Amino acid sequence: MTTDTPARLLQLLSLLQTPREWPGGELADRLRVSRRTVRRDIDRLRELGYPVQATKGSDGGYRLVAGKAMPPLVLDDEEAVAIAVGLRAGAGHALEGVDEASVRALAKLEQVLPARLRHQVSTLQAATTPLTSGDGASIAPETLTVIASAVAGHERLRFAYRAKDGTGSRRLTEPYRLVSTGRRWYLVAYDLERDDWRTFRVDRVDEPFATGTRFAPREVPQGDAAEYLRRSIQRHQETYAFEVTFQASAETVAAQLPAWFDRPERAPGGCRLRSVTGDPVEWLAVRLAMLGHEFTVHSPNELVRCVSELGERLGRAAAGAGTGATAGAGAGASAGDVRGAAEPGTGAEPGGSAEPGGNG
Numbered sequence: 180m181t182t183d184t185p186a187r188l189l190q191l192l193s194l195l196q197t198p199r200e201w202p203g204g205e206l207a208d209r210l211r212v213s214r215r216t217v218r219r220d221i222d223r224l225r226e227l228g229y230p231v232q233a234t235k236g237s238d239g240g241y242r243l244v245a246g247k248a249m250p251p252l253v254l255d256d257e258e259a260v261a262i263a264v265g266l267r268a269g270a271g272h273a274l275e276g277v278d279e280a281s282v283r284a285l286a287k288l289e290q291v292l293p294a295r296l297r298h299q300v301s302t303l304q305a306a307t308t309p310l311t312s313g314d315g316a317s318i319a320p321e322t323l324t325v326i327a328s329a330v331a332g333h334e335r336l337r338f339a340y341r342a343k344d345g346t347g348s349r350r351l352t353e354p355y356r357l358v359s360t361g362r363r364w365y366l367v368a369y370d371l372e373r374d375d376w377r378t379f380r381v382d383r384v385d386e387p388f389a390t391g392t393r394f395a396p397r398e399v400p401q402g403d404a405a406e407y408l409r410r411s412i413q414r415h416q417e418t419y420a421f422e423v424t425f426q427a428s429a430e431t432v433a434a435q436l437p438a439w440f441d442r443p444e445r446a447p448g449g450c451r452l453r454s455v456t457g458d459p460v461e462w463l464a465v466r467l468a469m470l471g472h473e474f475t476v477h478s479p480n481e482l483v484r485c486v487s488e489l490g491e492r493l494g495r496a497a498a499g500a501g502t503g504a505t506a507g508a509g510a511g512a513s514a515g516d517v518r519g520a521a522e523p524g525t526g527a528e529p530g531g532s533a534e535p536g537g538n539g
Contacts, residue, residue, distance in 0.1 A: 184220075187212070191220050192243075193253040195231060200240040256296055263288050263300045266320075282357060283331060286324040318364060318382050323357070326366055326381065329389040330354045333396055336368070338387035340379060340539050350379070350539065353394045356404035357381070360439060365537060367404040369397055376400055378411045380537040409439035415538050418457040421482055425449045427472040435470050460485045 187210055194201060194209060207214045221231050221241060230246035254262065266285040289297065329336040336354045341347050352368035359365075364381035376399065401407045412418075425432050429443045429450035436443070441454040449472075456463060464485045467474055476483045 184223075188220055188223060189253055191217070192224060192229065193255060195224075195229075195241060195243040196253060200234065200242040202240045206241065259288065259292060260296055260299050260303070263292065263296075264303050282323045282327040285320065286327040286331070289324055290328070322381060322384060322387055323364065325387045325389065326354060326384070327357060329387075330356060332389070333393050334389040335371070335392045335394055336387055336389055339385040341383045341385070342539065343537075348539075350377075351390075352377070352379075353397065355396060355399055358405050358408050358438075360408070360437060365408055367399060367407055370539070376407065377539045378408055378537045379539040383537070383539075405438045411538050412439060412457065413455055418455045419479055420453070420455050421463065421479060422451070422453045422477040423467060423474050424451045424477065425470070425472045425474045427470075432470065432472065461489075464489050 190210060191206065194206065203214050203217055206217045210217065210220075212220075221233070224231050228246070230244050232242050232244045234240045234242070263285065266288065289300075292300070326336065328334075334354075336352050338350055338352075339347060340350050351371045352366075353371065354366060354368045356367045357364060358367060366379040366381055366384065368377060368379065369375070370377045399407050401410060424446055425443070426449040429445045432443045432450055432452065436452075440452070440456070443450040443452040445451075458466075460479075460482045463482060467476070467486070468489065476486050
């Protein structure tokens, strides 16, 4: 019998967080207490904000349902390890949808993991290799969690940094935000020794550690870390302007675009996107096609040609479907998705750099 009330409440909460209804009698047997004690413990959980729903009947049941706020979760060992491994696998690459919130969650979880579970997580990760990954450089999850913890705790952060030309340096910073571009992670921070704001590519950060010295966060230029990074990218690399119209609403397209692109404007029949990038036109052409909407490229001319060639190449791939053993099913699945009209326009010639190395 569990006589410690807090321990019993945690055990009860762990049972209720499984997606099923628990009869009062079964809970009493599991906890080795009376049904009356179970009812009192249920009331305590409700007072703590856990939305426990009871059903009537000879053997009334209890179920944890969705409430107005997210209550703390109680995880057993296997669940904690599974979540940590999953977060680590995703955090190592700057995948869209796996942003700072995911890294913060990983930092919180690893902070409270017992040593034995932390060892299990590291062992599992070392023994597995993902089949797919992001197209950016991979990052050790420990690096992200140390940085995320320093950001959340407003602690000064020291680290070694390797610049684009290979030059190494030691930095002392006030970390402000981690920003994912969909391909890479960047740290926006105030560099104390250079007395200015800097952006750092996290895959070039080594040996980060929080000094324990706390600071009051400064106001980042442009008022937003993502906007500051976007302008830094444009300022430190060769870029070109492009213009595209989509047969989809501005809201729909905006939700699918990277944060560093300008927002599309409403236009007859859809929306118009005018923005600047330093990405290769080949990458941009594929990115536009993968949005899944009919679109027309207006400028620059090189992007128009690239989209046209991509459409022709996919068309040829679809035309060859079924003519040989190597023509697998689905070869032409995307052939009709790219329709970049060869409409000439004006714009700066594209640069060759895919992404900047940060302005550290």
